[in-house]
Amino acid sequence: MVSVAVIPGDGIGAEVIPAALRVLTLLTRERRLDLDFEVFDWGARRWLSEGVGIPDGGVEMLARQYGAVLFGALGDPRIPDMAHGRAILLGLRRGLGLYVSHRPIELPGVTVDLYRENTQGLYAGVGGTTGGPAGIEVAVDECVYTRPAVERFVRYCLRDLRRKGRRTVTLVHKANAVPHTGALWQDVFRAELAAVPELTGTEEYVDAFCYHLIRDASRYEGVLTENLFGDIASDVGAAMMGGLGVAASASVCPETGFGLFEPVHGSAPDIAGTGTANPYAAMAASAMLLRHLGHDEEATCLRECLRAAAQGGTATRDLGGSATTEAFTATVLDLLERRLRKDD
Numbered sequence: 001m002v003s004v005a006v007i008p009g010d011g012i013g014a015e016v017i018p019a020a021l022r023v024l025t026l027l028t029r030e031r032r033l034d035l036d037f038e039v040f041d042w043g044a045r046r047w048l049s050e051g052v053g054i055p056d057g058g059v060e061m062l063a064r065q066y067g068a069v070l071f072g073a074l075g076d077p078r079i080p081d082m083a084h085g086r087a088i089l090l091g092l093r094r095g096l097g098l099y100v101s102h103r104p105i106e107l108p109g110v111t112v113d114l115y116r117e118n119t120q121g122l123y124a125g126v127g128g129t130t131g132g133p134a135g136i137e138v139a140v141d142e143c144v145y146t147r148p149a150v151e152r153f154v155r156y157c158l159r160d161l162r163r164k165g166r167r168t169v170t171l172v173h174k175a176n177a178v179p180h181t182g183a184l185w186q187d188v189f190r191a192e193l194a195a196v197p198e199l200t201g202t203e204e205y206v207d208a209f210c211y212h213l214i215r216d217a218s219r220y221e222g223v224l225t226e227n228l229f230g231d232i233a234s235d236v237g238a239a240m241m242g243g244l245g246v247a248a249s250a251s252v253c254p255e256t257g258f259g260l261f262e263p264v265h266g267s268a269p270d271i272a273g274t275g276t277a278n279p280y281a282a283m284a285a286s287a288m289l290l291r292h293l294g295h296d297e298e299a300t301c302l303r304e305c306l307r308a309a310a311q312g313g314t315a316t317r318d319l320g321g322s323a324t325t326e327a328f329t330a331t332v333l334d335l336l337e338r339r340l341r342k343d344d
């Protein structure tokens, strides 16, 4: 039995994750999957009322008792500096060693496997400010990368691309303007690539990469990049896929097999509570979770039902339709039930 911790979080996270959980529960029941789910209330409400992000021992408890996390979104206008978001989301990524974030860009006929390093770079938390009563005078955020962190990331991604039968891989960097970490990434990429002769490597500046990605995504198969560039590039990819409502991600620790699966989107406070959030990305993240746990057939079935629901006239507002969260979810559940009955 694999236990999955479910953390809906804030805003629309608390709407799209329950919808995804309904889909997962149906699949688990009908296909007798060895999964169970437990919901945790980590997020803005608890941060504001108890000052708690991840409760003491929470990371260790997840690592010991759970195999994966289904995560929603963090972000709340009452916490403008996102202190709780950094504490929880970055705490989980670092604490559970989830150093690979796989963010596929799925377009008609083309899938770009984008991998983002998830634990260091500008997100390492190194920096500070100086100033006085008038406010901040100098602010510094350091981009920090260690060779072992880049090596383990690049090594895993190259092998994952080889396993998927990919032939080309692109390192996305900015070594002309950010020379120190840029050179480390190039050095590691070239050395690790030499051990994977099935892959041909190219290197591109992040700005040129975004330009070419938008004009012709079929230039790319696998893309490896550091933390901030990956964060930005995955939103570019989401826009190309139709919007943030459909883009999903998996953050994994290859050594332990632990994974955290989430929509790329944030908490969207502007539409939270209106019942119009698109649960597609949360459900697509659930499909990634199922595949990661070895339930390939169910993952594929869910993906197909999601696509059919979005194309079949029940698209939500962000995709140009008028369906509510509930209507889209009901359509996916209905399609799934019919598919499962047919398969029996």
Ligand code: GGG
Pocket (backbone or CB within 6 Å): 071, 072, 073, 074, 075, 076, 085, 089, 262, 263, 264, 265, 266, 267, 268
């Ligand atoms: N699911 C990704 C996530 O929640 N990321 C945090 C984030 O970007 N928050 C900003 C926001 O909610 O506006």
